[in-house]
Amino acid sequence: xxxxxxxLLPINSNGDVVLVRQQVRxxxxxxxxxxxxxxxxxxxxxxxxxxxxxxxxxGQVKIEIVRNGARSGLRLTFSDDGPGIPDxxxxxxxxxxxxxxxxxxxxxxxxxxxxFDLQSAPGKGTLVTVTKWSR
Amino acid sequence: MDRVPxxxxxxxxIVSIQIDLEDQSVLALQEDLADKIVDTGARGVIIDITAVxxxxxxxxxxxxxxxxxxxxxxxxxxxxxxxxxxxxTLVELGLSLGGVRTALNLEKGVALLNHLDGAQIAAAxx
Amino acid sequence: xxxxxxxxxxxxxxxxxxxxxxxxxxxxxRWLEIAATTPGGHADRGDMTVRLTEIYQAxxxxxxxxxxxxxxxxxxxxxxxSRARQGFAPTETANVVFGLKQAVFELIxxxxxxxxxxxxxxxxxxxxxxxxxxxxxxATAREKIILDQAEQLLELSTPVVKLWEGIVAVPLIGTxxxxxxxxxxxxxxxxxVETGSEHAVIDITGVPxxxxxxxxxxxxxxxxxxxxxxxxxxxxxxxxxxxxIVTLGIEFGDIVTKASLSDALAYMLRQSGVQVVKGRGTxxxxxxxxxx
Numbered sequence: 001x002x003x004x005x006x007x008l009l010p011i012n013s014n015g016d017v018v019l020v021r022q023q024v025r026x027x028x029x030x031x032x033x034x035x036x037x038x039x040x041x042x043x044x045x046x047x048x049x050x051x052x053x054x055x056x057x058x059g060q061v062k063i064e065i066v067r068n069g070a071r072s073g074l075r076l077t078f079s080d081d082g083p084g085i086p087d088x089x090x091x092x093x094x095x096x097x098x099x100x101x102x103x104x105x106x107x108x109x110x111x112x113x114x115x116f117d118l119q120s121a122p123g124k125g126t127l128v129t130v131t132k133w134s135r
Numbered sequence: 136m137d138r139v140p141x142x143x144x145x146x147x148x149i150v151s152i153q154i155d156l157e158d159q160s161v162l163a164l165q166e167d168l169a170d171k172i173v174d175t176g177a178r179g180v181i182i183d184i185t186a187v188x189x190x191x192x193x194x195x196x197x198x199x200x201x202x203x204x205x206x207x208x209x210x211x212x213x214x215x216x217x218x219x220x221x222x223x224t225l226v227e228l229g230l231s232l233g234g235v236r237t238a239l240n241l242e243k244g245v246a247l248l249n250h251l252d253g254a255q256i257a258a259a260x261x
Numbered sequence: 262x263x264x265x266x267x268x269x270x271x272x273x274x275x276x277x278x279x280x281x282x283x284x285x286x287x288x289x290x291r292w293l294e295i296a297a298t299t300p301g302g303h304a305d306r307g308d309m310t311v312r313l314t315e316i317y318q319a320x321x322x323x324x325x326x327x328x329x330x331x332x333x334x335x336x337x338x339x340x341x342x343s344r345a346r347q348g349f350a351p352t353e354t355a356n357v358v359f360g361l362k363q364a365v366f367e368l369i370x371x372x373x374x375x376x377x378x379x380x381x382x383x384x385x386x387x388x389x390x391x392x393x394x395x396x397x398x399x400a401t402a403r404e405k406i407i408l409d410q411a412e413q414l415l416e417l418s419t420p421v422v423k424l425w426e427g428i429v430a431v432p433l434i435g436t437x438x439x440x441x442x443x444x445x446x447x448x449x450x451x452x453x454v455e456t457g458s459e460h461a462v463i464d465i466t467g468v469p470x471x472x473x474x475x476x477x478x479x480x481x482x483x484x485x486x487x488x489x490x491x492x493x494x495x496x497x498x499x500x501x502x503x504x505x506i507v508t509l510g511i512e513f514g515d516i517v518t519k520a521s522l523s524d525a526l527a528y529m530l531r532q533s534g535v536q537v538v539k540g541r542g543t544x545x546x547x548x549x550x551x552x553x
Contacts, residue, residue, distance in 0.1 A: 014157045021155060021189065036447055039189055039220035043228060046191040050158070094229055104192040108228035215490065219450030222485035237490035239457055
């Protein structure tokens, strides 16, 4: 079940990450985000999609437009069935990485969005929800 | 997977990124560039990102890696044409691109490389 | 009990609807008269007659039809907007709408129709809703005006000026909040690209105070400009602001700061290899006037 304001994309390959970026950009424009805010949320989406691919071998993202009074925004929900994160606080620290990256994926994307929620436990997969509001 | 073409202009290699980069293309570009620097004996590399709409940590790391590899192969790297929105996002992301030289556009990038080259010659012992 | 009440009010409601239809001309005329006596109601009789007639029709349509009030609300919002533009208070506009109640009540009173009297309670409530709606529209319109003006002010208050070939400056004046600083930042960086300027001065002589967030934004602007291949200098930092920045523990690092805009310009000129030579102190200008 998807409404016009909501869509579900798979993340199973590097090509999918590119598709997620493009789709998030399109919906961010639709949600009325400024150019800088579009760029921020697309960058965050790119980081989170890559995380799902690298750490969990794949997952999916739900892209939806949300409203709060006169403001509209973009909400992205990344979910995977990967190994999960044992220490969330550590995972959110700048420079901490287990995947050989820069360790900016989670901590950096948290700074790029307005709302950031991370739910994970070992063996339970990971669920990241981020929201960016139009200014 | 799309490969990014590398152009040669005098002793400068120019890479103009025109597509939404896949991680594999990024890695391939790194390898291609290193090969090309050795093949041509280039003194400078310019990566033009005027058309690039986002730079995430993976692509950002590529710039730093390319700069390091090139330097080892005696070539300077300049990233040119970064959009304001991309720059603001990179700062927020926490990526400083240490060790990567930047210029506003291709022309200024070429000027910067020539300037560096000149400075090197001037500084060389006579 | 609830059911009986509904039946009764339904009958009353039908009676009101009939009255509105049968005595349309009379009620409308009376309403216009009442509206004209409310403060400011006499503004433009012609315009008012057209608008109230339209609203009257739409009101009746909403009773007969499926209860769709979108047309009616559209007209009321339009009335509220146009009167707000003419400078009327929102209460005056609401009073114009409430005037219809009096017009209808006078009609029922004359008739002595008990059924209609019961229906009037319902009718009164409906009109109250509509009057409040005009009030709401007024507030919404006002809010929009304020938002637009704030945006215009933002645009006006953030000029980016060219000081020299390749050197631009933003003289910031007044209190900086996070939103304004962000706008300035984006505009400055955009100007760097458009003009191909490699040097920028952010002058905060006219800024009385900065907080942590604003200082961070300034810092980020400088770093972002550097990422793009341009250098920023911050000038005109007041003693209090310098104090704040140090006390807050914000690391300005290797960012160049200058006492005044002119110091910053001199620095930038030196950086871009421009040599400024002072001319001779005195210069005699000789002018010959023709035909003399």
